Amino acid sequence: MSITPTKLTRAAGLSAVVAGGLFIAVQINHPHMDVTFATTTEYTVRQTAKVLMSALSLVGITGMYLRQVKQTGALGLLGYVLFGAGYLVMLGVELVGAVVLPSIAHSAPGYVRDVLAVATNGTATGDIGLMKTAISVMGVGFLGGGLIFGIALFRANVLARWAAALLAAGSVGTLAIPLLPQVNYRLFAIPTGVALVGLGYSLWREQRSPAARPATMPVGSQLNPAGAK
Known part of the structure; x- marks a missing residue:
């Protein structure tokens, strides 16, 4: 199987669809x-x-970014760097949560409790070291990057604009979590998940190979050779 830019781009689109589905699930x-x-x-x-x-x-x-580098310009680059950094740090934080925290839950319950508290918009009673910084960087990159990247994608008008707008709006909406303590903050993740699904599907569909067009006969061949003098 040959690897082409089109296939890689379509794979990236499917990755975004699955990621959005997991984010909601x-x-x-x-x-x-x-x-x-x-x-x-x-x-x-x-x-x-x-x-x-x-x-x-x-x-x-x-x-998404590589597909529309020229169209998104400097704003797209800024949004991608911030958004990508947010997801990169999130990958590390979630990996620590999956591997490290369960293994020390019995020996250091206070630390685990504080990390989970900070990760869910709470406060820590003890020192959790650089985990607090990592979670803060993750939040800034995810929210700020989502807003800027969504605006850049909307302006580029290459992928589904409704999904790009939803990505930006979902990032802004997340900032309202501290003001709405009575609302389950996990509901604010749904718009971002839906936006990723929409953008990913749009990227995948946009990269599909066009259907083969019937060959047309050259204009010159339509002339009757016998009539050409």
Whole structure:
């Protein structure tokens, strides 16, 4: 099988679709994040899905950006760098959550409790070191990058504009979480997930090979040779 830019771009589109689906799925009936939950099989499954989602999202947005480098310009580059950094840090944070936290939940429950608290918009009572910085960088990159990248994609008008607008709007909406404590903050992840699915499908569909067109006879061949003097 030959590897072509078109096939790679379509694969990136499918990656974004799967990532968006996973992003929505892991929010459904998500239990409260605490030390007890961190030792369960369900926690491991959900965290593994989040790790996969982060990696696929990074592949997906990379394909989106490379497809329209010229159209998005400097704004697109800024948005991609921020958004990509957010997903890259998210990959590391979720990997720590999947591998490290369960293994130290019994020996260092206070640390695990504080990390989970900060990761879910809470506050830590102790020192969690650079994990706090990583989670903050992840938030800034994910929200700021999503907003700028969404605007750049909307302006480029290459992929589905409704999905690009939803990506930007979803990032802005997430900023309202501290003002709406009575609302389940996981609901704010749904617009971003839907946007990734829409953009990914748009990228995949846009890269499909056009149907073979019937060959047309050259104009010159339509002339009757016998009549040519």
